[in-house]
Amino acid sequence: QKEVEQNSGPLSVPEGAIASLNCTYSDRGSQSFFWYRQYSGKSPELIMFIYSNGDKEDGRFTAQLNKASQYVSLLIRDSQPSDSATYLCAVVGAGGFKTIFGAGTRLFVKA
């Protein structure tokens, strides 16, 4: 069974700090990696995707991928209370189409 693992949290950071969210995956052939944000009671929304090893930055968000270690992370700089949500890591395996979601990490940003 292919898996995506995340620390469930909650991860609590003060406003203005960097939040670091981590994810590991079991399928070594995985090619596509996504981060979704889900506010309580709402549906997930896509915030970042990354396909190649290294860093990808978009505003306050940076996704990091290390395929050798089967590890993907999301950094949120200058964290705001509005960033408080559950962050889902999602991985598409080598076969494509089926996306495996992690259970999510709950983030709290304290004002």
Place this chain on the structure above:
Amino acid sequence: DGGITQSPKYLFRKEGQNVTLSCEQNLNHDAMYWYRQDPGQGLRLIYYSQIVNDFQKGDIAEGYSVSREKKESFPLTVTSAQKNPTAFYLCASSPQRSYEQYFGPGTRLTVT
């Protein structure tokens, strides 16, 4: 306004009844998906469809059925055979040659 709509937002049914959840998209996306989310768990794939008139079972298809007669629509029927149907159901779609998924607002189904 382009997007994905799901209706209804909340649905209550008695055990033993079949129920159909609606999912419509006007994004011209080819692929559509149905997921189930239970508290504290990730999304689990029920069914997906890459093109009209074709769909595949996901990881937890037992007790569910779908159809894809139009590109815009991918309704999910929760049958009485589904043992624990109470959950948050999410529909998503992806553009061609992409795995990015865009979600509808979801339907909360409660079966008593």
